[in-house]
Amino acid sequence: MTRERIWRKSSYSGGTLDSDCVEVSLAHDALVRDSKNPAAEVLTFSTPAWQHLLSWLS
Numbered sequence: 001m002t003r004e005r006i007w008r009k010s011s012y013s014g015g016t017l018d019s020d021c022v023e024v025s026l027a028h029d030a031l032v033r034d035s036k037n038p039a040a041e042v043l044t045f046s047t048p049a050w051q052h053l054l055s056w057l058s
Helices: 047-057
Strands: 022-026 029-034 043-046
Touching: 029 047, 043 047
Parallel strands: none
Antiparallel strands: 022 029, 029 043
């Protein structure tokens, strides 16, 4: 499931390939993973939960 998705790094990491940070993949849901260990478990958020989290952070 996760290998078929497009992952994006946080802009706070500099967004370079060699930087370690949080990555997110947005499709019908939001998956969040640690870029240092992409094969590890991911956090899964529903679209409404992800939108709520982003609105709470801003």
